[in-house]
Amino acid sequence: MSAGGDFLGEVQAGVGARTLSSGMAHGILVLDVEPQDLVPLVKDLKGAFGFDMFLDVTAVDWPQRRPRFDVVYHFYSTRRFVRVRIKTRVDESEPIVDTLVPLYGSARYMERECHEMYGIGFRGNDDLRPLLLYEGFQGHPLRKDYPKQREQPLVPYREVEP
Amino acid sequence: MSTLPPLTTLPNPIRPAFTEGQTPGSVIVNIGPSHPATHGTIQIVAELSGERVLRTDVHCGYLHRGFEKECESHTWHNLIPYVDRLNYCSALINDFAYCEAVEKLMGVELTPRCRHLRTLLAEYSRIADHLTCVAAALMELGAMTAFLYLVTIRDYVYEHIADLTGARVTHSYGRIGGLARDLPDGWIGRLEQILDQMDTFVDRVHGLVDRNRIFIDRMRDIGVITTAEAVNWGFTGPILRSTGAPRDLRKDTPYLSYGELDFEVPVGIKGDNYDRYYVRMREMDESRHMIRQLIDMLEPGPINVDDRRCTFPDKDAVYTQIEALINHFKLVMEGPQVPAGEVYSAHEGANGELGFYIVSVGGGVPWKVHCRSPSFVHMGGVHRMLDGYQLADIVPTFGSVNMIGGECDR
Numbered sequence: 044m045s046a047g048g049d050f051l052g053e054v055q056a057g058v059g060a061r062t063l064s065s066g067m068a069h070g071i072l073v074l075d076v077e078p079q080d081l082v083p084l085v086k087d088l089k090g091a092f093g094f095d096m097f098l099d100v101t102a103v104d105w106p107q108r109r110p111r112f113d114v115v116y117h118f119y120s121t122r123r124f125v126r127v128r129i130k131t132r133v134d135e136s137e138p139i140v141d142t143l144v145p146l147y148g149s150a151r152y153m154e155r156e157c158h159e160m161y162g163i164g165f166r167g168n169d170d171l172r173p174l175l176l177y178e179g180f181q182g183h184p185l186r187k188d189y190p191k192q193r194e195q196p197l198v199p200y201r202e203v204e205p
Numbered sequence: 206m207s208t209l210p211p212l213t214t215l216p217n218p219i220r221p222a223f224t225e226g227q228t229p230g231s232v233i234v235n236i237g238p239s240h241p242a243t244h245g246t247i248q249i250v251a252e253l254s255g256e257r258v259l260r261t262d263v264h265c266g267y268l269h270r271g272f273e274k275e276c277e278s279h280t281w282h283n284l285i286p287y288v289d290r291l292n293y294c295s296a297l298i299n300d301f302a303y304c305e306a307v308e309k310l311m312g313v314e315l316t317p318r319c320r321h322l323r324t325l326l327a328e329y330s331r332i333a334d335h336l337t338c339v340a341a342a343l344m345e346l347g348a349m350t351a352f353l354y355l356v357t358i359r360d361y362v363y364e365h366i367a368d369l370t371g372a373r374v375t376h377s378y379g380r381i382g383g384l385a386r387d388l389p390d391g392w393i394g395r396l397e398q399i400l401d402q403m404d405t406f407v408d409r410v411h412g413l414v415d416r417n418r419i420f421i422d423r424m425r426d427i428g429v430i431t432t433a434e435a436v437n438w439g440f441t442g443p444i445l446r447s448t449g450a451p452r453d454l455r456k457d458t459p460y461l462s463y464g465e466l467d468f469e470v471p472v473g474i475k476g477d478n479y480d481r482y483y484v485r486m487r488e489m490d491e492s493r494h495m496i497r498q499l500i501d502m503l504e505p506g507p508i509n510v511d512d513r514r515c516t517f518p519d520k521d522a523v524y525t526q527i528e529a530l531i532n533h534f535k536l537v538m539e540g541p542q543v544p545a546g547e548v549y550s551a552h553e554g555a556n557g558e559l560g561f562y563i564v565s566v567g568g569g570v571p572w573k574v575h576c577r578s579p580s581f582v583h584m585g586g587v588h589r590m591l592d593g594y595q596l597a598d599i600v601p602t603f604g605s606v607n608m609i610g611g612e613c614d615r
Contacts, residue, residue: 069309117560121452148586149586152584152585153585173219175614176269
């Protein structure tokens with residue numbers, strides 16, 4: 044465990060210049076970054092530090108905050124067995140970050156999910172069709188202002204016969 | 206009369222990536238979402254040249270229930286039953302992975318008995334999951350006898366877990382800071398019986414199919430994936446191990462009691478269907494080995510932490526003491542108070558890395574719960590294992606991936 048911690052310390056020192064802030068939280072190195080620095084930072088992490096697995100991308104909605112969304116990435120190193128979390132902030136008016144599909148194949152599907160659920164655009168990902176939802180779904184259901192009870196039936200309800 | 210419009214006017218829920226073939230003479234075939242040969246609601250749009258699959262476009266989402274949205278309006282305790290329904294073949298692993306994420310945020314340290322019991326039950330669930338996967342994959346290839354052997358054992362396991370938890374499939378047995386209840390009398394004795402019977406039945410299945418010509422023809426060199434590609438597409442669990450990479454979170458980042466156990470990480474040779482079958486069979490052997498060690502390690506003791514923030518007080522105390530009554534009321538009505546923060550916690554699920562990313566702003570209700578489910582990630586790259594093979598190979602390849610609709614679509 045401490046070996047992993049030392050390694051994450053090296054990573055933190057190595058990429059510190061590209062980040063706004065960084066720190067350890069529950070065994071994971073957390074890096075805050077400006078959206079435009081995301082791709083260079085991930086290239087560094089993948090190339091120089093061996094974070095070869097793209098685990099996850101999702102977003103967190105903070106409706107009262109400007110910028111409104113955190114886009115959160117998790118990466119894993121299959122050689123050092125440690126994880127790193129990257130967070131970047133985008134605003135509702137332009138919720139766009141650059142895609143990571145050229146670096147990791149698995150980003151393709153997960154960016155699609157994040158796009159439909161939060162309306163985050165991924166510049167350069169040409170396949171952002173709905174995935175868990177259906178074609179023509181209105182709105183982004185995981186945004187806090189999407190009411191949970193709202194229904195958008197694809198097949199209209201039958202009227203109950205008296 | 207009925208106002209349902211004729212089927213032809215209903216909109217198509219998906220937009221396929223391609224509607225015309227690239228190669229002259231090819232045809233585009235739609236498979237699923239409801240197809241008897243794929244267990245799981247998945248839709249595959251395939252371009253075929255004769256029987257050969259040229260390219261595929263995989264769609265999921267037919268089982269989407271809004272799990273993550275629903276979690277945001279329930280207390281930390283109340284969403285445990287939802288977590289169960291992600292991977293309904295090994296629901297206990299989901300329970301424990303979620304509970305551990307919350308416990309990390311709260312800074313709760315489990316009791317030794319709870320830790321060992323969770324490990325034991327997680328391995329028991331892994332066996333049930335692998336039994337389901339292997340049995341279904343064999344049945345789809347016509348091996349009905351092997352299917353019945355494996356499902357017989359799985360039913361013993363389900364009934365046995367039902368003796369403990371009260372439910373066969375979705376147990377809701379994990380609790381933040383512990384477990385719902387301790388083992389009933391005689392449970393360990395029956396567990397040892399089932400493990401011994403499992404040894405016999407699994408041996409029989411090895412004898413039936415391992416060197417079976419038909420089975421090998423359908424499985425060997427089909428759905429091959431290399432380690433580099435598997436990592437690129439985010440594959441974890443038995444699929445990654447079948448490529449020869451011994452990557453297992455139980456070994457690499459030990460959690461629960463795995464650091465104290467002796468076990469091996471089985472790997473395959475070249476990442477084809479046969480390797481995935483064999484890795485799962487060997488993992489069941491390792492799980493049985495681990496369970497036998499854990500039976501010896503179990504010591505009597507409390508199963509819940511003594512922490513009033515998350516553990517429910519004894520029912521006797523609730524009825525007789527005002528402090529306990531208020532404690533119980535607060536835990537039920539407001540939920541456990543989880544400090545603000547965020548955490549990502551991952552367990553080795555039966556199919557791969559099962560991670561929970563949770564965000565708390567303080568209080569009894571989560572701000573966000575995100576599940577990194579292995580099946581969903583696998584569906585993003587499964588076309589790499591389907592393209593270039595025969596149409597009939599989709600069935601065993603898809604079976605060996607073991608897509609679980611509940612956790613894929615959430």
